Amino acid sequence: MKRRAFLTTAGVGLAAGTVAAPAIAQSQPEIKWRLASSYPKSLDTIYGAAEFVTKRVAAATDGKFQIRPFAAGEIVPALQVLDAVQNGTVECGQSAAYFYVGKDPTFCFDTAMPFGLNTRQHIAWMMHGGGLELMREVFKDYNILHIPAGNTGAQMGGWFRKEIKGLEDLKGLKMRIGGLVGQILTPFGLVPQQIGGGDIYPALEKGTIDAAEFVGPYDDEKLGFYKVAKNYYYPGWWEGSAQIPLLFNMQAWEQLPASYRVILEQACWEANTWMLAKYDTLNAAALKRLVGGGASLRLFPRDMMQACEKAAYELYDQIAATNPRFKKVYEAWKPFLEEERLWFRVAENGFDAFVYSQSAQRK
Numbered sequence: 001m002k003r004r005a006f007l008t009t010a011g012v013g014l015a016a017g018t019v020a021a022p023a024i025a026q027s028q029p030e031i032k033w034r035l036a037s038s039y040p041k042s043l044d045t046i047y048g049a050a051e052f053v054t055k056r057v058a059a060a061t062d063g064k065f066q067i068r069p070f071a072a073g074e075i076v077p078a079l080q081v082l083d084a085v086q087n088g089t090v091e092c093g094q095s096a097a098y099f100y101v102g103k104d105p106t107f108c109f110d111t112a113m114p115f116g117l118n119t120r121q122h123i124a125w126m127m128h129g130g131g132l133e134l135m136r137e138v139f140k141d142y143n144i145l146h147i148p149a150g151n152t153g154a155q156m157g158g159w160f161r162k163e164i165k166g167l168e169d170l171k172g173l174k175m176r177i178g179g180l181v182g183q184i185l186t187p188f189g190l191v192p193q194q195i196g197g198g199d200i201y202p203a204l205e206k207g208t209i210d211a212a213e214f215v216g217p218y219d220d221e222k223l224g225f226y227k228v229a230k231n232y233y234y235p236g237w238w239e240g241s242a243q244i245p246l247l248f249n250m251q252a253w254e255q256l257p258a259s260y261r262v263i264l265e266q267a268c269w270e271a272n273t274w275m276l277a278k279y280d281t282l283n284a285a286a287l288k289r290l291v292g293g294g295a296s297l298r299l300f301p302r303d304m305m306q307a308c309e310k311a312a313y314e315l316y317d318q319i320a321a322t323n324p325r326f327k328k329v330y331e332a333w334k335p336f337l338e339e340e341r342l343w344f345r346v347a348e349n350g351f352d353a354f355v356y357s358q359s360a361q362r363k
Helices: 002-027 046-060 078-086 105-111 119-128 131-140 181-188 197-206 217-223 250-254 258-292 302-322 324-346 348-362
Strands: 031-037 065-070 092-094 144-151 158-160 174-176 191-193 231-234 243-249 296-299
Touching: 031 046, 031 078, 046 065, 046 092, 046 144, 046 243, 046 258, 078 092, 078 144, 078 197, 078 243, 105 131, 105 243, 105 324, 119 131, 119 144, 119 324, 131 144, 131 324, 144 250, 144 258, 174 197, 181 191, 181 302, 197 217, 217 258, 243 250, 243 258, 302 324, 324 348
Parallel strands: 031 065, 031 092, 174 191, 231 296
Antiparallel strands: 092 243, 144 243, 158 231
């Protein structure tokens, strides 16, 4: 008797569940947003991460929450995405925070600091080291909430028409380069240029600039830099990691149902891994093709990098002395960096140094 009663009750519960699930889905609002990216559609890894998020969100909400991505220039120019999100022209955007160093150099901590954290260290700082909370305080003043949604990994040093044998070769050199590194190199004579990804090739081809850095082999090959500049330098010491977040207008974010916010956050963090894994998969083959096609792979001179590292930390101290927001983040970021390096020198570098040297000997 009890068994029959239990089965009857369970059956009612299951039936209610099958009715309730679609009812809950139907109760969620239909929302349509626009996403403005700083990147062209041809970059299927960076721009592709924005598309990845929008597809994940649509699938998880049964199509109720639709976000339509737009490439650089389709709604706003590449370097005006933050402004468009801030003032509500679009509900969200995809852009590197260090594009807006002119507004506040503190933004660079979100993307990459020259001679700073590597990729895994940066993700650790964001997720468990207090970095996300610190940077959200910065973005809040611009009416924006941000979520990491991609990382390129360590980048290359860029394409140069002429060889760079020392600091003297930087004098008068016009180079497309972003973030704080322009301020680090200006005293050495370099003339930094802030140019969106889709506009770099024509500037390099016409001679408006003499050199350009962007991301790495896969994207650089797509953008065709090797056709007009043959010297391909490494490492990109200004970007041992480069985080690409999604930016959300605060009012638009707050109006979302709680479940939609959770779905968006999950999709962004998944995209963070998706982008990094895709670059790690595709960059090696692209580098081989570039070198096979005539690109000259060159290492920046060590003494030059040492001078630049010294100049970088002198600049950080100078900015911290006059910018309280930068100082607050810097004083939390720097000890985290030193602790991470202690650990990575022991385990990660110990492993990497051995296996890479062994691999090189076998070639």
